[in-house]
Amino acid sequence: xxxxxxxxxxxxxxxxxxxxxxxxxxxxxxxxxxxxxxxxxxxxxxxxxxxxxxxxxxxxxxxxxxxxxxxxxxxxxxxxxxxxxxxxxxxxxxxxxxxxxxxxxxxxxxxxxxxxxxxxxxxxxxxxxxxxxxxxxxxxxxxxxxxxxxxxxxxxxxxxxxxxxxxxxxxxxxxxxxxxxxxxxxxxxxxxxxxxxxxxxxxxxxxxxxxxxxxxxxxxxxxxxxxxxxxxxxxxxxxxxxxxxxxxxxxxxxxxxxxxxxxxxxxxxxxxxxxxxxxxxxxxxxxxxxxxxxxxxxxxxxxxxxxxxxxxxxxxxxxxxxxxxxxxxxxxxxxxxxxxxxxxxxxxxxxxx
Ligand code: 2P0
Numbered sequence: 001x002x003x004x005x006x007x008x009x010x011x012x013x014x015x016x017x018x019x020x021x022x023x024x025x026x027x028x029x030x031x032x033x034x035x036x037x038x039x040x041x042x043x044x045x046x047x048x049x050x051x052x053x054x055x056x057x058x059x060x061x062x063x064x065x066x067x068x069x070x071x072x073x074x075x076x077x078x079x080x081x082x083x084x085x086x087x088x089x090x091x092x093x094x095x096x097x098x099x100x101x102x103x104x105x106x107x108x109x110x111x112x113x114x115x116x117x118x119x120x121x122x123x124x125x126x127x128x129x130x131x132x133x134x135x136x137x138x139x140x141x142x143x144x145x146x147x148x149x150x151x152x153x154x155x156x157x158x159x160x161x162x163x164x165x166x167x168x169x170x171x172x173x174x175x176x177x178x179x180x181x182x183x184x185x186x187x188x189x190x191x192x193x194x195x196x197x198x199x200x201x202x203x204x205x206x207x208x209x210x211x212x213x214x215x216x217x218x219x220x221x222x223x224x225x226x227x228x229x230x231x232x233x234x235x236x237x238x239x240x241x242x243x244x245x246x247x248x249x250x251x252x253x254x255x256x257x258x259x260x261x262x263x264x265x266x267x268x269x270x271x272x273x274x275x276x277x278x279x280x281x282x283x284x285x286x287x288x289x290x291x292x293x294x295x296x297x298x299x300x301x302x303x304x305x306x307x308x309x310x311x312x313x314x315x316x317x318x319x320x321x322x323x324x325x326x327x328x329x330x331x332x333x334x335x336x337x338x339x340x341x342x343x344x345x346x347x348x349x350x351x352x353x
Contacts, residue, residue, distance in 0.1 A: 004058075004099075005057065005058065005059050006057060006058070006098055006099070006100050007055050007056070007057040007059075008055065008056050008057070008093070008095060008098070008100055008102075008143065009053055009054065009055040009056075009143070010053070010054055010139050010140075010142040010143035011051065011052065011053045011054075011139065012051070012052055012135050012138045012139035012142055013045050013049050013050070013051045013052075013135060014045070014049060014050055014052075014131050014132075014134040014135035014138055014167045014168070015042050015043045015044060015045040015047070015048060015049040015131055015167060015170075016042075016043055016048045016049065016050075016128070016130045016131040016167060017040040017041060017042045017043060017130055017163065017166045017167050017173065018040055018041050018043065018202060018204075018307065018309070018315040018317075019038050019039065019040045019163065019166075019307070020039050020040060020041060020245065020257070020260070020261040020264065020305070020307060020317075021037065021038050021039040021040075021238060021241060021242055021245055021260070021264050022038055022264055022265065022267075022268040022307075023036070023038035023162055023163060023175065024220050024223060024230070024268050024271060024272075025220050025223055025224045025230050025234065025271075026162070026220060026221070026224065027177075028181075028183070029221065030077070031159060031182075031183040031186075032158050032159055032161070032162045032183075033177065033178065033183050033186050034162060034175065034177045034186070035177070035224070035230065035234040036177055036233070036234040036238040036239075036242075037174060037175060037176055037177050037238060037239070037242045038163075038166070038174070038175045039172065039173065039174050039175075039191070039242060039245050039246070039249075040163070040166045040172075040173050040175075041171070041172055041173075041200070041202060041317070042166065042167060042169060042170045042171060042172075042173060042194070043202060043204075046119075047119070047120070047204075048118075048119070048120045048131065048204065049118070049119055049120075049131050049135075050116055050117065050118050050119075050128070050131035050132045050134075050135040050136075051116070051117050051119065051135065052114060052115065052116040052117075052132075052135040052136055052138075052139045053114070053115045053116075053139070054112050054113070054114050054115075054136075054139050054140055054143045055112065055113045055114075055143075056102075056110050056111070056112050056113075056143060057110075057111075057113075058110065060110070060111035060112065060113055061111060062111050063083060063111050063112050063113075063114075064111075064112075064113050064114070065079070065113070065114040065115075065116065066113075066114070066115045066116070067116050067117075067118075067132075068116075068117055068118060069115075069117075074114075078133070078159065078160045078161065079160070081156075081159040081160070082133065082136060082137055082140075082156055082157070082159055082160045083112075083140070085156045085159065086137060086140045086141060086144060086146060086156060087107050087108060087144070089141070089144070089146045089147075089148055089152070090104050090107035090144035090145065090146060091104050091144065091145035091146060091147055092104050092145065093143075093144070093145045107144055112140070112143070114136065114139075114140075116132060116135065116136065118131065118132070129160070129161035129163070129164060130161060130163040130164045130166065130167050131164075131167055132160075132161075132164070133157050133160030133161045133164035133167075134157045134164045134165070134166075134167030134168050135167075136157075136160065137153050137156045137157040137160065137164075137168075138153060138157075138168065141153055150168045150169060150188075150190075151187040151188070151189065152187070153168055154166070154168040154169075154175075154187045154188035155183060155184065155186060155187045158175075158183070158186060158187070158188075159183075162175075163175075165186075165187065165188040166188045168188055169188060169189075169190040170190075170193060170194045171190055171191070171192050171193040171194040171195070171196060172190070172191040172192045172196070172197070172249050173188050173189070173190055173191060174188065174189050174191050174242070174246070175187070175188045176188075176189060191246060191249055191250075192249055192250070196249075197249065197252055199319050200254075200317060200318070200319060201317070201318055201319070202315055202316070202317050203315070203316045203317075203318075204314075204315050216310045219272065219275070219310060222275050222276055223271050223272065223274070223275040225276075226274075226275050226276040227271050227274040227275045228274065229270060229271050229274040230271045230274070233267055233271055237267065238264075241260055241263075241264060244256065244260060245257065245260050248260065254319055257305065257317075258304065258305035258317070259305075261305035261306070261307050261317065262305055262306060262307070264307075265306065265307040265308055268308075269308070304316055304317070304318045305317040305318070
C-alpha cells in the first residue's frame with residue numbers, strides 16, 4: 001500500500017559567536033574535543049546568523065541538505081555524527097490536525113531534507129560553521145521533539161564544528177573542555193545572558209572576503225602537531241585566564257575584559273606563528289595583518305578590545321557609548337574598495353553600519 005503522504009517542518013535560527021578566549025587545538029579529532037576551555041560572546045541573530053528549516057516526510061528516500069540554495073553533501077563524518085546523535089534522542093511526535101504520529105523508533109527510518117541560509121556573505125569567510133551546525137542541531141532537535149537541555153545539544157553541535165557548541169546559547173558562553181574520553185562533559189554553558197552586559201557592542205570588520213588559505217580544522221591540527229607553545233598555552237595560561245575572564249564578565253570590568261581578549265588573541269596568533277603551516281599566512285598577508293594589528297592595538301587605550309578570527313577579519317568590542325568613535329575609526333582603518341569589501345556589523349542596536 002502506498003504510504004499516505006505528509007510533511008512536517010521546523011525552523012530555527014542561530015547566531016555565530018566570537019571567541020574572547022580562543023579554542024585552537026583538539027585532543028580528539030573525531031569527537032572534536034579541545035585542548036583548552038574557551039569563552040565567547042554570541043552575536044545578535046539579526047546580523048550574523050544561520051536560519052535552517054528541516055522537513056521530514058515518508059516520501060523522502062535519503063537525507064539531503066541545501067546551503068544557501070545549493071545542494072551540499074551530507075556524507076562527511078561531521079554531518080553523519082550530528083544526525084545519528086540527534087536521531088538517538090528523538091521523541092514521539094504527534095500532529096493531530098495533519099493526522100501524523102511518529103514514534104521515536106520511526107526516526108531511524110525517516111529521512112530529512114534540510115535548507116539552511118546564512119544572512120551574511122558566506123564568501124566573507126566568517127565563522128559560518130559555528131552558526132550552521134548550532135542551528136542544524138537545534139532545529140533537528142525541535143523537529144524530532146528531543147527533550148534534552150542545551151548542554152546536551154551543545155555536545156552534539158560540537159561534533160559538527162567545535163565553535164558551534166557555543167552558539168547554542170546567547171550572551172557570554174564557556175565551552176568547558178571536559179575530562180571524559182567520550183566527550184560527554186565537553187559542553188557549552190552560559191556564563192551570563194546578553195542582558196547582563198547589554199551595552200557591550202561588537203563590530204565585525206570584514207577586512208577581506210577572500211577565503212582562508214587553510215581551514216581552521218587543518219590549521220589547528222598542524223598547530224597540535226608542530227607547536228611546542230600550544231602545550232604551554234593550554235596547560236599553563238588558559239586555565240587561569242578563563243577564571244579571570246569569568247570574573248571580568250561577572251563584574252562588568254571592561255578594562256580586564258578588553259586586556260584579556262587582546263592578549264588571548266595575541267597568544268592564539270603566536271601559536272599560529274609557532275606552527276609550520278602558518279608560513280602561508282605570514283607570507284601572503286603579513287604586511288596587511290601587521291598594519292591592522294598595530295592600528296587596532298592603539299585603540300586599547302580607548303577601551304576597545306580587538307580579536308581576530310582564523311582569517312583576517314577583526315571583531316572590535318566596546319561599551320556602547322564608544323561605538324560611534326569606534327565605528328568611525330573602523331571606517332578609516334578598513335576603507336571600502338573593490339578588493340576590500342567593507343561590511344561592518346553592529347550588534348546590540350539592530351543596525352548595520
Ligand atoms: C574560536 N576558531 O574559538 C577559534 C578561534 C577560530 C579562531 O573555533 O575544526 O571552525 O570545526 O572544530 O570551530 C574555528 O574553528 O573548527 C574556531 P572545527 P572551528 O572561535
